[in-house]
Amino acid sequence: MVQSALMCALAWLIVNGIDRLLAWQTCTRPIVTAVVTGLLLGDIKTGIIMGASLEAIFMGISAIGGSVPADACASAIIAVASTVLTGADVETGLALAVPIGTIMASVNELYKPVLASFAPYWERVCAKGDVRSYKIQLTAFALLVDRLPQAIIIFLAVAFGVEGLQAFLASMPGFVMRGMSAASSMMTGVGFAILTAMIWDAQIGVFFFAGFVMAKYMGLPTLAIAILAFTVAITYFFIQKSIIDNKGTVKAAENTEEDFF
Numbered sequence: 001m002v003q004s005a006l007m008c009a010l011a012w013l014i015v016n017g018i019d020r021l022l023a024w025q026t027c028t029r030p031i032v033t034a035v036v037t038g039l040l041l042g043d044i045k046t047g048i049i050m051g052a053s054l055e056a057i058f059m060g061i062s063a064i065g066g067s068v069p070a071d072a073c074a075s076a077i078i079a080v081a082s083t084v085l086t087g088a089d090v091e092t093g094l095a096l097a098v099p100i101g102t103i104m105a106s107v108n109e110l111y112k113p114v115l116a117s118f119a120p121y122w123e124r125v126c127a128k129g130d131v132r133s134y135k136i137q138l139t140a141f142a143l144l145v146d147r148l149p150q151a152i153i154i155f156l157a158v159a160f161g162v163e164g165l166q167a168f169l170a171s172m173p174g175f176v177m178r179g180m181s182a183a184s185s186m187m188t189g190v191g192f193a194i195l196t197a198m199i200w201d202a203q204i205g206v207f208f209f210a211g212f213v214m215a216k217y218m219g220l221p222t223l224a225i226a227i228l229a230f231t232v233a234i235t236y237f238f239i240q241k242s243i244i245d246n247k248g249t250v251k252a253a254e255n256t257e258e259d260f261f
Contacts, residue, residue: 001085005159007040008081009151013143015073020142030054030076037080046090050080053094058101070101071108074150081158104150111149207232 015027015036026032031051038047058072075097083093118141125134196208211229214220220228 002159004041004081004085005155005157008037008077008158009155011037011040011077012074012147012151012154016147017143020146021139028073030058030072033073033076034080037077038084041081041084043084046084047080050083050090050093051076053090054079054097057094057097070098071104071150072101074104074154075101077154078157085158104153107150107153115146 011033015033018027019025031054034051034054035044035047038044038050041047054072054076058070058075078100079093079097082088082096083090125137207229211225214225214228215222
């Protein structure tokens with residue numbers, strides 16, 4: 001468990017370090033983090049499956065204004081680790097993701113005053129004008145200090161919490177486990193609902209219902225629906241572009257005619 005815990009902490013440091021150094025390349029999203037965790041734990045298939053499901057849950061959750069969203073990255077790592085190491089089903093791991101993410105979000109907020117206390121130090125470093133030293137220190141800070149408490153918590157949670165979680169899940173009655181599976185399925189739907197509410201537009205809303213009919217009543221697989229949706233989107237784009245270009249041509253012709261007379 002200690003080795004697995006070190007792998008999970010390493011996954012956390014890798015994805016967060018890359019995002020800090022390269023200005024948020026979305027490596028901390030569950031669809032990436034879960035795959036990295038699964039790869040390091042030797043079960044990339046579970047990582048891919050859970051990454052897609054967790055991304056569906058968290059994709060509509062964003063830090064807007066003063067809101068503090070659940071930590072999708074930490075929840076993905078611990079949920080995948082719990083599923084892989086305990087042998088539990090994917091649905092159980094997904095049900096654990098949201099409460100884990102909420103707890104880790106609170107840890108992130110508690111650590112922010114500590115990070116803010118470094119501001120005078122960074123001001124002194126910048127005042128010296130030593131760009132090379134600044135870059136080296138900033139890189140080390142981003143990799144080792146910026147997310148260190150969360151890495152420690154993830155390590156402890158996996159190293160000393162997974163076995164207890166396994167015993168706890170084994171003692172749970174069947175109806176509770178079925179309820180957790182149902183709850184995890186509902187969370188995926190809630191995630192899509194939040195995202196849909198953010199991007200909903202009357203002009204493209206018809207495509208949502210078309211996709212629902214194809215999936216529910218026509219029984220088409222997700223890949224087939226995605227290919228059809230991509231085809232429709234490309235066609236729609238070129239039609240709109242053609243209309244705009246034609247309007248520009250007509251307007252230019254009208255201006256030329258007015259200049260002639």
